[in-house]
Amino acid sequence: MLFPSKEWVEKYKDELNKGPWKDSGKEWKHGPVTLVIKKDDKVIKEDVYIILDINQGVCKDARIVSKEEGEKAPFVIYGDYGRWKQIIKGELDPIQGLAQGKLQLKGNLAIIVRFVKAAQDMVKSASRIPTEFLD
Secondary structure (H helix, E strand, C coil): CEECCHHHHHHHHHHHHHCCHHHHCCCCCCCCEEEEEECCCCCCCCCEEEEEEEECCEEEEEEEECHHHHCCCCEEEEEEHHHHHHHHCCCCCHHHHHHCCCCEEECCHHHHHCCHHHHHHHHHHHHCCCCEECC
């Protein structure tokens, strides 16, 4: 499946709901998270906003949305295409990416840091998707 695409995002929702995140994300009660793949004019021509409506170990919805809708989430994580590719392939831990400035966060970092295991399990779910990258 091509990343990022509507099909990939739908499959990600399915993987979240059947993967280890169901347990590690049970305490998450902090609202949706938006993942932003920033445009780079090489691979991504415009920013792509993926909103994950997650709550207590359940992903109720996952879809590509407008910038306006995506920016309303309490947590928005920004990264370029190459960084998201590294995350999906398991080469970069998202929390370390935030700490190292490889990803940027709009939202409360202290809350995100409390969910290291959940973030790692979300990556495991993404890595189970047969992903084809644009580059």
